[in-house]
Amino acid sequence: xxxxxxxxxxxxxxxxxxxxxxxxxxxxxxxxxxxxxxxxxxxxxxxxxxxxxxxxxxxxxxxxxxxxxxxxxxxxxxxxxxxxxxxxxxxxxxxxxxxxxxxxxxxxxxxxxxxxxxxxxxxxxxxxxxxxxxxxxxxxxxxxxxxxxxxxxxxxxxxxxxxxx
Numbered sequence: 032x033x034x035x036x037x038x039x040x041x042x043x044x045x046x047x048x049x050x051x052x053x054x055x056x057x058x059x060x061x062x063x064x065x066x067x068x069x070x071x072x073x074x075x076x077x078x079x080x081x082x083x084x085x086x087x088x089x090x091x092x093x094x095x096x097x098x099x100x101x102x103x104x105x106x107x108x109x110x111x112x113x114x115x116x117x118x119x120x121x122x123x124x125x126x127x128x129x130x131x132x133x134x135x136x137x138x139x140x141x142x143x144x145x146x147x148x149x150x151x152x153x154x155x156x157x158x159x160x161x162x163x164x165x166x167x168x169x170x171x172x173x174x175x176x177x178x179x180x181x182x183x184x185x186x187x188x189x190x191x192x193x194x195x196x
Contacts, residue, residue, distance in 0.1 A: 078125060089188040092129045092174030094122070098181040101137065104145045107182075112137045132178050140182070148182045155179075 046060035058076070062068045066083045074081060080091035096118050100111050115137055119130035139147045155172045158164065164172075 087170060087173045087177075089177055089180075091170075092132065092177045093181060093187050094118075094126065094129055094133065095187075097130065097133045098187070101133065101182045102184045104140060104148050104182040107137055107140045107145075109141065112141065129174060129178065132175055133181075136175075136178060136182065148179050152176060152179045 047057050060069075060072060062072050070081055070083045073079065080088040082088060097115055100115050100118070101107060112134070115130075115134055119127070119134055122130040136148070136151070139151070143150075155176050159169065159172050159176070
């Protein structure tokens with residue numbers, strides 16, 4: 032959900048959040064003035080998961096309801112895929128894209144076996160270690176890595192937005 036943070040021309044200390052699109056209400060920003068407060072506010076409003084340094088949080092891309100379905104990679108069946116598709120149809124915006132990552136991973140586990148999770152995680156780790164990776168691809172690969180952790184039953188690691196990873 033693209034948003035814009037503005038400083039009021041009349042009041043130099045007044046900040047507002049202006050969501051993109053018609054019918055969206057401008058919201059006054061009445062929180063702290065440091066980077067961490069801004070990032071936490073924007074994460075909450077935009078449904079994102081960034082740290083104050085711009086990195087993605089370990090929770091980025093994770094969807095609790097889908098995590099519960101894939102928590103044991105050896106237990107994934109076609110029924111898991113059916114249930115996951117039902118959950119994914121109710122997702123919107125960026126979360127829907129994350130749901131698609133879960134669905135593709137479930138399909139790969141069903142066709143290639145449980146070893147797919149470790150193989151794909153290792154492939155992504157190597158790609159992330161490379162120097163020639165765009166910020167967009169890095170974010171995508173980190174989200175995929177976070178989602179693959181759900182297949183191993185790893186809980187979402189909570190890191191405050193002000194901490195560096």
